[in-house]
Amino acid sequence: MQLRRLKTDTPREKKDAKYYEKRKRNNMAAKKSREAKRRRDNEIMSPEKKAWIKPSFEDIPPTIKSSKHTSRKRPLTQSENKNSDWCNIYTPQSVAKLAVHNGKIKEVKHWFENLNNNSLVKSKFLLVTGPTGCAKATAVKLIAKECGFICLEWVTPMTIEPIYDQCTNSYCYQNVQDKFQDFIWGATRYRSLKCGVSNGQFLLIKDIPNVFLDKPDEFHDIMMRFNTPSQFPIVFIINNEKIIRDLFSTEILERLKVQQIKFNPITRKSVLAVLEKIVKSEQQKNKLLRIPNSSELNVIYDETNGDLRASIISLSFSCMNIQNKISKKCSTGSIDESLDLFHSIGRVIYPKREILNSPLQFKFTHNPDNLVENFAMQPTTVLGFLQENYLSRFSSLTDICKGADAISAADVMLNSNFMFGVSIYDISLSSLSVAVRGLMLANEKPVKAFRSIVKPKHFQYTNDIQMYKDVKVWFDDVRESPKDILLDIIPFVNELGTDRQKNVAKELWRFKRK
């Protein structure tokens, strides 16, 4: 089969401009195809895929970020998107500029200094906890830099790349747990080439792989094994209470000699100072900037609860040069207030009112809608909690009636699942809203005394199945249903039952009458 044209020499006299043009283009195309082929080959035979020994260091470079590296990168992002990323631009560059409380800075510094002088009571683990955006990581990095440490940071890989195994001629995957372990071993055994001059390195683990949340034991195991041979310091930065409780129980803290430093939310004063500084310097760059007044800054602080990062982001939002003023409503939605269950139930059963003009016109200090949306529990459970606790907070019977009505209506609504076009989620939310609003409105004069909030008894009392089973065990010779036994036979057991049944009935089913 002849695919190509036969090669024919073109006589010299025929080689005109058009011919040369053609040749040139053909050569270019050939070159392009050669290059493409080479690229394809390289891709398949890249060193990391060629290797049959798992090169543990090959994985690390993309995951390690030395702090120097990031600082070089920073101006670049700054020039690219000018005013959106204020958090990055205004990251403090020295310890003195941190908004964190001085005492905490001293504590962290003390830990780093202890690492250097070989004191006996040194701990090589540091656990930094605190709410989001209170400059934990920034503070640790800056202080470490000042003390002459280089930061190696673990970043959980987002994608899993296969590793080529030449022996079996196949690709294999490494799970995150192994990677984490390899990283810790690799990073702590061998010194990085970059840190010739500095005192030392430390490992920063901000983002613990999710695998360990299910298997805290594995994590403890790795930490224990790491603990014995190495002198390498590790800093954990965690903001989630649950993770702290699971992974760093007090027992572990003691055994590993972990020092814990707890950061607090940043104070109003320092947040406002930071925000004002940012506004001032931005103003010099951009004359069109809208300057928020001090009350707006205060509102930003209230919404973010001392989260510096979030407050800078909402500052950049409110500084945008938009003609119409940002209404308060759309900015309050920016961050949900994080309240625990007891707190929000307390807000429902002790409603606070603000009287507007006359006693008849009022509004609730805490918006019922927000309360309903922020319950992070099943509506039935919340309703149970409200029902169990509302009664002792009401002072008059008329109010109780209204409140009980609201709860009863909410329960009926919660069970009406057969409504077209409305999701069960919507139904449950609105029925909870009925209960919350009803209770808040009904309770005109809440009882001021403190009473602890108790768990709903209803749930522990409706375990019929267990009860029926017990009944059947003792009355196996009676051919009635357990319900009927409880209703009809047990009352007469004193006269008719056997001795054994009498004793059991006395223990389990006798009423304690006064």
Add this chain to the structure above:
Amino acid sequence: MSLWADKYRPNSLQKVDYFQEQAQHLTNLVNQGDFPHLLFYGPNGAGKKTRILALLRQLYGPGVERLRTEHMNFMTPSNKKFEIMTVASNYHIEVNASDAGMYDRIVVMELIKTVAQTHQLDSTKQRHFKVILLTEVDRLTKEAQQALRRTMEKYMATCRIILCANSIGQVIPAIRSRCLAVRVPAPTHEDICKILKTICKKEGLTLPDELALIISQSCERNLRRAILMLEASKVKQYPFDVKQSVVVPDWQLYIGDTAKQILSQQTPGKLLEVRSMLYELIVHGIPTNVIFKFLLKELVKNCDISLKHDIVEIASFYEHSLLKGNKTMFHLEAFVAKFMLLYSKFMEESLNGIF
């Protein structure tokens, strides 16, 4: 213990003591050889179960009475295992699916599937279908009832379903229309008196008419309770005395106490106390609708005639929402609160009228 209530339970449709005409209809139905799905309903202790068992005996012969209890295992969608107790003979199986609580749908579907997929072994001698007896159908969730309706049609060839309920108000119309509904009303006071006397005669005892009347009046027209009361009284004191006190179930007395508490004082603190008493009743396995009924009865007894109408009205309102809702306690409490309010208002007004 062999209770009189079990001992003197009529075991054939010809022997039932009252509603003989209805029993005759049922006999005719069975003698034809085939029948539709049945739905028996009526109050507690009226004899639904007795009639169903007699019907089965008529259908399959005495082999039906050889019963064995079995534990069936089920698996929820979330891989949680649970167990349900069933009573079965070779020809039928009896199950109370509402024991499974929120998982009753799985029980209904799986059970009927497993039972109905196998044919009767010896169909020449026996009927060509088995019987599934589901009790307390009115306590099934709506989902379970929907599932029941589908499976009922699907396995019509191999099984018949007999349903047993207290009222058909809670049974969805789709099921009601697929069944032949048989109402078993509570026996009258005279019927109860007559039955008590025949039992005494068979036991060789003499029962004074007055005592029979007292028992029949205090048993809420519940035949089972009447017979148990009779037997308990006999154990307590024999020969019978006319003025002898009848043993009343202690939960009934406890509900009376609760009502007294409600009437004694109408304050939020009292309501809290009443709540704990109601919980006590629930812990002892007394169904909420029974509590509601007796409580209302006790409360109305102690009310002024002008108040009675209002109270029954609010009671019917909250009873309705109790059936519609899930957490029965909420509605019970709302009713008590409302009653306290009405009652205290009425008392204040009447006191003002005096002075």
